Amino acid sequence: MKGVPLRVEIGPNECAEETATLVHRPDGETDTVERDGLADTVQEHLDTVHAKLYASAEETLEAGVREAESREEILGTIGQHGGYVRCGWCGAEACEEPIKSAIAAEIVMVPLDRDEEPVHEECAICGAEATETAYFARSY
Numbered sequence: 001m002k003g004v005p006l007r008v009e010i011g012p013n014e015c016a017e018e019t020a021t022l023v024h025r026p027d028g029e030t031d032t033v034e035r036d037g038l039a040d041t042v043q044e045h046l047d048t049v050h051a052k053l054y055a056s057a058e059e060t061l062e063a064g065v066r067e068a069e070s071r072e073e074i075l076g077t078i079g080q081h082g083g084y085v086r087c088g089w090c091g092a093e094a095c096e097e098p099i100k101s102a103i104a105a106e107i108v109m110v111p112l113d114r115d116e117e118p119v120h121e122e123c124a125i126c127g128a129e130a131t132e133t134a135y136f137a138r139s140y
C-alpha cells in the first residue's frame with residue numbers, strides 16, 4: 001500500500017466485469033478500466049502519476065527557497081527557517097567560506113543553465129558583480 005505509484009486492484013467486481021481498478025498514489029484518484037489493453041492503459045496512468053509527483057516535488061522545492069541579498073541575510077534566513085537560500089554569487093569559492101564557517105551551510109546547487117541571468121546583480125557576500133545564482137543550504 002505504501003510507495004507503489006500505481007496500484008492495480010482486481011477484486012470480485014473487477015473479475016466479473018473483466019475490468020481493473022487503477023489507484024494513483026499521490027492523490028488516491030481511481031479509475032476502473034477495461035482489462036483489454038491494460039498494459040497500455042497502465043503506462044498512460046504511470047505517466048500521469050509521474051506528472052503529479054513531479055508537480056508536488058516542484059511545489060515543495062519552491063516553498064523551501066528564500067531570497068537573500070547579504071551575508072547577514074543568508075545566515076539569518078538559514079538559521080531561522082533552514083531550507084534553501086537563493087542569492088547572487090560572483091563565482092569565487094572565497095565567498096562561500098564565510099557562510100560555511102559561520103553555520104556549516106554551503107552552496108548545494110548552481111543552476112545548470114549558465115545562460116540564465118543571476119537572480120541578483122550583486123554577489124550577496126562580496127558585493128561584486130554576480131555571475132551565477134547560488135543556492136545555500138545546511139550540509140549534513
Ligand SMILES: [Zn+2]
Binds near residue numbers: 089092123125
Ligand atoms: Zn563574491
